[in-house]
Structure formats: structure tokens, C-alpha cells
Amino acid sequence: MNRSYLPHTPEDRVAMLKVVGANCVDDLFVDIPKDIRLGRKLDLPEKMDEVALLKELKFLASKNASFEDYSCFLGAGCYDHFIPVVVDHIISRSEFYTAYTQYQAEVAQGYLQALWEYQSMVCLLTGMAVSNASLYDGGTAAAEAMMMSVSQTKRNKVVVAKTVNPAYRTILNTYAIDLDVSVSEAGYQDGVTTVSDLSKVVNVETAAVIVQYPNFFGSIEDIQALANVVHEQGALFIVIVDPIALALLEAPGNLGADIVVGEGQSLGISTSFGGPGLGFMATTEKLMRKMPGRIVGQTVDTEGKRGFVLTLQAREQHIRREKANSNICSNQALCALAASVYLSTLGKDGFQDVASSCLQKAHYVYDKITSLKGFSGVFKSPFFKEFVVKMPKNVETINKKLLEDKIIGGFDLGNDYPELKDCMLICVTENRSKKEIDNFVDRLEALS
């Protein structure tokens, strides 16, 4: 059967079998016992030609609402930011996206340099000394940071703020259970974790404390004050960040963070129904050799030319096996490249403009909505691009109505936070025009 991904013609096969010395291809499978062979065709749909395949995928795609037609005010860990067109242009270069991991550095200098530049940018934003070349997503990055802390402190209790993304907290519990690590939660007041909330649950048995900045509600935690509580007990401070916010907010590295992780999807990566995303991790010089994942280092070749290699590989599974820091192998390299391109494209001023626009628009929307009858702000704590509003009706009803006007409404907090029943987490990025925003507010007003 001639297929475009299967080049061997019958003539090719005859020639190759002759060299191999076998009569037919079946001879080559002699080691597979007959009694376990499938013995029938796989029950899969008939193969499709390119025309039919395109049609089929387009049809499936057409059944989904997308940001082309809908205004998105939903965040909760995944964000519709504007992606400059150059990003996709560059990550579509096949020398990047079809390449393997950079184990043969001499033919991977381009990618290695791009990843080294990415690592540098993560350090610039987070204020930390070193970064790795990516993890799977923000949630698993938090879990890896948790494991780093347990290994470093030799303690097995971890505290996570309730204001951390509920899905991330689930991931932490999923990872912790098999490591005999116990995870407890710190409460919040007015949308943020207070020093007193934290002091109640952190002690000398705590390996790490994990908070989010801005937190799941969009509110801004007092990182320095919380860091002091953590360090007083000898624990490590893990801060999960929204990288866009770091254009405006003080870097967590300057406020006492020991490990900074987060979701980098906001940095030029499509939402794509939740994945692939980009887990990032940065830490102190002291904890560098405890970090999971690949790390690119600068070096020289035999002629003294600058070059780059994967380094500190003795931390990794292919060298240390069961003693490795983590089991991670393939990560999210192409997404790290996208983030690097995004940050270089926006540049020093553009990056701050985007963050500033998010901040201004979110507050504009907040002011407008909370002045509507039946809608009220829930927290007074300062927020970045997301905030919580109490709705006059249940969130599900409101969102269903908004969909009719091609608006994707915010996240229903009541499922994860019973105390926040009928409260919606609304997200406004720089990608929402004033027209979209005014329309959103008008539609909400009509619903109350």
C-alpha cells in the first residue's frame, strides 16, 4: 500500500529482504509467540486521504467555541493573551520543532542558545539565580518544587495556601500521597493568606510553604511578610507566579522566595484546551543542583568558541536513574522557545505595556460591574488581572445566558470554595477591547 508516510515500494522490500536473507516480512517476527498475536485487523476507522482528513478535523473544530467568535472573560489558570504573529512563525521552523533533545550539542547550538536565553529571561522576571529549561505545567512544577523541598530539608510536611489554584492543590496531593508527605492548607482572609493564617500551620516540621502570586482569586499576597513566617521555621518558600504580573510586581526572588514556579502559557502559547502549557522553575544558587529538568550551560569548544550544552546532567534520570532528582525526560521545550520569542518580541517596554493594560482593564471592569445593582465585589485586597464578584444569580445560569451573546463568562468558584457560592472569578486581559468589555457589562446588567 503506497502511503505518503510509508516510502517502501514492493521493489524496495524485495531488495531489502534479499539482503536480510528472509523470505517475507513475517519471518522477521519469529520471536513473537503465535498465541499472543492479535490475529485480526485493529478495529479502527478506515484510513483517510489528506482531503478527507482536513475536512474531518475542521468539522470537529467547528463544534467548539473559540476566541475567534467569543469574548473570553475566563481565566482560572489559562489565559487569552495576544500572541504576536512572529511567535508561531518561529516555532514553526522545522529545524526547531522536528529536532530531538540536544544531546549532540554540535548540531543543536541554535536550540541550546535559545533555551539558555529563555533561562536567562526567567531569571530576569523572577529575580532568581537559575532556571531550568521547562517542566510540564504550573501544577506539576509546584509538585516538583514540593519534592525538592522535602529532599532538601528532610522534612515531610508541606503547607499550601487555600488561595492556590484548586487543580494545583489536587496535583500536590496526588504526588504527596505516595511519598508519605502530608499536605495541609492555610486559610485566607479578604482574599489573601494572612501572616496569622500561615503562622497557625507552619512549624519546624514544615518542609515548604506554597503560595500563589497573584493568587487564584487574582489578589496579591504579601510575599515578603509570608516569607518571614516560613523562614523563621526553617522551611523553604515556594511561590507560584503569573509571569505577566512580574512585569509590574516586585520579583519574588527579591521578596524571599526560595523556589519560583508557574504556568508560562501566558507567554505566547495558545490556550489549546489546556495544553501543552509551560511549567517553569527558578531557584537560588544554593538549590541549583537539586532542580529537576534540563539545564543549559555555556561553555567553549576546542577552539575556544562560545557554545552551549545540556549541563549538570548528573541530576537527571538517564545518569542517576533511581537516585535522580526527578523522573522528567521530555519536557515542554518548544513552549519554552515560544515564551522566549514572546518576551523578546514584546521587549522591555512592551512586556510592561501588556501587564499594565491587563491591570487597567481588569480594574475598569471591576468598577463597572460592582456599580451594577445586584453585583458586589467580594474582596478588598488589591488584584492584578482577575477578581471575584458576587452575582445576583447562580454563576451557571449567568454563564449560559452570556454564551448566547458569544461571551465566555468567568469561573464558578462555588464548586471549589463552598464559602464563595454564586461568586464568579472574572479575568480581563489586554486582549479584551473596550467594546467587548462594555458589551460584557451591558449583558450582565441585563441579567440582574
Add this chain to the structure above:
Amino acid sequence: MKKAQELVFELSRAGRRAVDLASCDVPEKKLSDLLPGISLRKEKAPLPELSQLDLIRHYTNLSERNFGLDSGFYPLGSCTMKYNPKINEVVARLPGFAATHPLQDESLSQGCLELMYKTEEYLAEISGMDAASLQPAAGAHGELTGLKLIKAYHRNRNDGKRNKVIVPDSAHGTNPATATVCGMDIIEIKSHADGSIDLEALKSVVGDDTAALMLTNPSTLGLFESNIKEIAKIVHDAGGLLYYDGANANAILGIVRPGDMGFDVIHFNVHKTFSTPHGGGGPGAGPIGVKKELIPFLPTPVVKCVDGKYSFDYDRPLSIGRVHAFYGNFGIVIRTYAYIRAMGADGLRQASEDAVLSANYCLSRLKDTFDAPFSRYCMHECIVTSKKQKEFGVKTLDIAKRLLDYGYHPPTIYFPLIVEEAMMIEPTETESKETIDGFIEAMLSIAKEAKEDAFLVTTAPHTTVVTRLDEATAARKPVVRWQP
């Protein structure tokens, strides 16, 4: 002569920009009013400032210093570097997929949910399992999820003391590393010289503390484990489960299925077997398949279909929880789906048959010049070593580096660990005979050079943008970022 590639930071000049962003079109307030009492950055982060042309040129130049599969042959054993179909890149970028929010209303995500549901069905059928999950973001992540399922299964049966994972010494590093991340202890058993499991060694280590055996089949040596049914029985009789590392699944599609071999949990590396691009180190995906006993423990949510309507089921009381904030690398799953639809059952089977034929062809043509430790037919990958070149002072590393000068990416080197100076060659089914012949000619030529001009080989590569790099200093004195 090509000059050294400057850093993006070195190309930066104040005031330049690479994109014209929309300006903020709402009335603005003062920062101090919006964020009272909040610590703010004192200075903007010194990100590079480039014109769009300089930015494009920088990354284009970087790409030219990088070797992708579209550039040339990549016979990396156990990596299955098969062609990445371009239609997959097109469909993954359709806004109806790429511009969707994972938490948007399910009634308006039916296309995404259907694609996920169907992909799970296809993977379950291909692997001979009862259900699948697409949540793991990579093969090692699939291993982690799978072992957690196994632990949860034992715990649920009040058999939680089972915490030993058996791996052969030929196992990929992620296997033992994964066991550690899951809080389990490794028992490593010595394989026979051909990488097959020593049944007596296995019998001597199984017991009531056995959680699982992790195995790849074909093995990491590219040879099929013919005793798999006995192996499965030994482990199952002791109360343990069998985990299948799907890294080598490209040898057996449509021919034999891990579920029928006796495995209880499997993972696929879709960036290997199912053509999704390697991305320079990801994103890939590591979907898992399970037998029905493990279904209750699958990560949440699970996609269900009732009367043609798709939805997420969050009511999973025995679930291990989550291993991803959303549903896994959906964008990569799209490519997997498109590949399976393009190939169909016939195409997948032919892929495996052609992959195995091509690997045997390589072995046959190389085995007289290079030491080939295993004389029987291989599966989708074959192993040769540099033993015959040792007397000239040439090692596997040298041969690999010299291949770069010939325009080929080297095979996998120094893996599996149990074969000394190994070179593991996996051509895959997407390479033409001419390409494979070219590679073989290069290997034969290098063998000749080893005899006649060993220095040329031991100091290779000569034609790449850099020569061999000082990895020792890079590790001793790490420089892992730019300093402003």
C-alpha cells in the same frame, strides 16, 4: 566564515520594538491607586529590545544552527524519530482547537471532547487495554501516573505494603527514577546477555511486597521478550501488576498488543510511535491505557459519552487525583488523532512491518564491519558496537561525532547500559531505502577512516558550527544565564 551567533541580549538596542501592540483603550488610573501598599518592580525587567527584522533574523539564524528531522536522518534507537506530518501541524492550529479554553462550557467544546474520547478508544484498541487517559504530558509522566494507579490499586485492596518495583538492568532511566518519585523501591534484576529477563532471577525477587514489574517489549535492546506470558504469570501469581513502557511500540502495531501479552497498565510516547514532533525536547504526551480493574483510579476528569453527547466526569471517588492542571497536552493529542485517522489499521501495521524490515536491513549491512552482539532478527531497532574499532583507539562517541560531518544525526549511543559501547540504530518506517543506504555508506566509510586515519575520527566533528564542547567545565562552573 560564519561569525559567532550573538545573544538576543547582545542584539538589543534601547527603544526598538518587534511588535506594535494595541494600546490600552480604557481610561487609566494611577498605579498607586490600583495597587496600594503592593511592592512593585523598581525598574523594568531588562528584556531585549529588537526590531522585528532583527528578531526574525536572530531566530532564523539560530534555527540554521540546529538539525531537525526535516533536515536529515535521525536513527535514534528507542526515540522513533519518524516523519512529523505537516497536516498535523495545520489541524492543531485551527482556532476551533488552538483558541479554546479548557474550562469553557462543555456544550461548546464537543469537538474537543469527541477528539479526546475517540483517541482514548483508538489507543485502548491498539494497546489491548480497556480504557485510557490522555492526562500525562510525557512518557515519564505516563510512567508516574501508571505506577500511582498501581499503588492505589494495591492500597484499595488493603495490600499497601507492596512497594517494590522490579526493573531489568536494561531499563530506561525513567523507569527507576519514576519508581522513586512514587515512593517505591527498585529491585534491579540482571538480564541475560541479550537483554531478556532471567526467569529464575525474576522468580527469586517476586513476593508479597511486589507492586509491579516495569518492562519494555521489545526490550531496550530491540529484541522481543518471547517469554512474556511466563513473565506475566510469575508476577501476577505473586500478586503484582505488569507495567508496559511503550517506548518501543513502533515494532508491534497491529501485530501484538501489550494487553494481550499480560500487561495491566501501559503508556505510549506519542512523540515516538504516533508521529507528533519531538519539539527539541517536548511537548510530547504519554497517554496511559489500563485494564478494567484500574479504571476507578484513573486521573480526574474522565471523558464520557452518553447518547452522543460528551462530557467530563468529575465524580471519581477512587481517582488518584490529577497529574495535570487540565486534560494533558491536548494540542499534541490532536496530532495523535490525525495520525491514527490518516494511517488506519493497515497503515499502522505496515508502519511496524516496514520499521522492523528497515532495522534488519541496517543490521545485515553493518554486521560484518561493526560488532553486532545479537545475530538474530531484531525488531525496529538494532545494536552494533565499536568493539572492532577499539584497536584503532576509536570509540562509539567518536563514530557518533564523525557521523555529524557526514550530515547524519548519530544513533543512540551508550544505551542500553548493559551493552558496552552501544550504538542503537532505529531508522523508522518513514525513511526511504536510499536514505538508509546513505547512512550505511557513511558508517562503512567511518569504519575505514578508523583504520586508516583514526585521528580524523577521534577529533570529529570538523564541519559543524562548533567542535566538541567542554562539558566538564560546564558542569563544574555552571554558567546558566546571561547577566545584565
